[in-house]
Amino acid sequence: MIKQIRSEQLKPGMYIHDLNCGWLDHPFVSNTFAVRDQATVDKIISLGIRELYIDTLKGADVWEARPQSEVNAELEKRLQEIAQKRAEKPVVTELKDEAARARRLHIEANKTARLVLDDIRLGQKIQIDRVEPLVDNMVESLFRHQDALLPMARLKNIDDYTFEHSVGVAALLIAFGRTLKLPKETIREIALGGLLHDIGKAHVPEAILNKPGKLTDDEFAKMKSHVNASLHLLHGVPGIGTVTRQVVAEHHERIDGSGYPNRLSGKEISQYGQMAAIVDVYDAITSDKVYCRGMPPTQALKKLLEWSKHHFDPQLVQTFIRASGIYPTGTLVRLESNRMGVVVEQNENNLLEPVVRIFYHAGKQHYIPPELVDLSKVQDRVASCENYDKWKIDPYQWLPS
Numbered sequence: 001m002i003k004q005i006r007s008e009q010l011k012p013g014m015y016i017h018d019l020n021c022g023w024l025d026h027p028f029v030s031n032t033f034a035v036r037d038q039a040t041v042d043k044i045i046s047l048g049i050r051e052l053y054i055d056t057l058k059g060a061d062v063w064e065a066r067p068q069s070e071v072n073a074e075l076e077k078r079l080q081e082i083a084q085k086r087a088e089k090p091v092v093t094e095l096k097d098e099a100a101r102a103r104r105l106h107i108e109a110n111k112t113a114r115l116v117l118d119d120i121r122l123g124q125k126i127q128i129d130r131v132e133p134l135v136d137n138m139v140e141s142l143f144r145h146q147d148a149l150l151p152m153a154r155l156k157n158i159d160d161y162t163f164e165h166s167v168g169v170a171a172l173l174i175a176f177g178r179t180l181k182l183p184k185e186t187i188r189e190i191a192l193g194g195l196l197h198d199i200g201k202a203h204v205p206e207a208i209l210n211k212p213g214k215l216t217d218d219e220f221a222k223m224k225s226h227v228n229a230s231l232h233l234l235h236g237v238p239g240i241g242t243v244t245r246q247v248v249a250e251h252h253e254r255i256d257g258s259g260y261p262n263r264l265s266g267k268e269i270s271q272y273g274q275m276a277a278i279v280d281v282y283d284a285i286t287s288d289k290v291y292c293r294g295m296p297p298t299q300a301l302k303k304l305l306e307w308s309k310h311h312f313d314p315q316l317v318q319t320f321i322r323a324s325g326i327y328p329t330g331t332l333v334r335l336e337s338n339r340m341g342v343v344v345e346q347n348e349n350n351l352l353e354p355v356v357r358i359f360y361h362a363g364k365q366h367y368i369p370p371e372l373v374d375l376s377k378v379q380d381r382v383a384s385c386e387n388y389d390k391w392k393i394d395p396y397q398w399l400p401s
Contacts, residue, residue, distance in 0.1 A: 017055040165284065180275075192239075255311060370398075
């Protein structure tokens with residue numbers, strides 16, 4: 001049986017089924033492994049991991065611990081409650097009109113983010129006049145219709161993860177800020193921070209960034225040094241304001257004080273830093289990397305809810321869920337009818353009933369005539385999120401263009 005335990009209940013002889021944290025928050029080769037000594041227990045506790053999951057069939061048990069099924073049922077109930085709350089996302093432009101612009105903008109954004117990292121690796125300064133117009137265009141696109149750019153920003157190439165992750169974080173922060181009804185100029189500064197939050201990784205060796213095995217203590221320290229390296233690179237760059245710096249400086253801090261580099265806690269972390277922490281983790285755990293597969297978006301949202309018990313502000317997590325959607329735009333879903341399609345637009349009255357472009361039958365395993373289905377107007381419902389690679393489906397082919 002899989003059970004949730006507190007980290008202080010962990011003992012040698014137990015088998016960890018899920019370390020219950022983001023891949024970049026620990027140095028172990030996997031989230032699943034046997035605990036062989038007290039040193040491993042001490043390391044896990046020192047990382048700020050509060051709760052994790054053990055497999056009692058493979059190791060020692062904790063009798064009073066909650067079964068994972070009970071925890072999942074509680075999280076599912078909370079997610080359903082959030083989904084019922086109206087998510088105000090005023091649409092200025094029709095999706096079909098914004099989609100083509102968003103595709104071009106996504107290509108430009110990835111190109112610019114790559115150039116910024118390449119310049120840093122070559123010892124050149126950040127050309128902020130190259131970045132600022134891009135951020136402005138991203139903000140305007142998401143304000144016109146966020147379901148056009150957000151699914152583009154979710155699509156990543158494993159080999160290009162570092163800079164494509166920054167584009168994804170920037171886009172999600174814009175949607176987040178819009179849902180919070182922050183001033184547009186503040187959202188622009190947050191997005192700029194999102195685009196630049198990981199530039200310090202240009203000074204982290206690729207062998208560490210993409211290492212498929214366990215990181216040594218020195219390698220893990222080098223990985224975490226990217227935050228201060230990013231701040232150093234931004235020093236003296238014109239146009240970098242306080243909000244942007246807070247996003248860069250605080251995106252790995254946690255409200256319980258377990259984050260880095262300064263172990264800030266509670267209100268010591270700005271609202272913008274807390275927003276960036278939520279978005280950074282969400283984009284990371286839903287993205288495929290060299291050493292692990294990303295989890296489905298809805299599962300990642302449940303993880304954010306679970307971690308908001310200690311690491312994230314619960315209200316901000318709920319707002320982020322309303323901003324992204326329970327089934328975020330661009331997600332491949334299977335319906336109860338066994339038909340499959342891509343979520344192309346959210347339903348602001350109920351996030352469990354998005355608009356889906358249907359094109360495949362999972363049971364019969366063949367393509368069917370494409371059809372736009374508004375789940376708020378039919379009996380069909382989402383049964384599960386699916387993986388594009390598993391079904392050999394090209395997402396670009398089915399997103400609005």
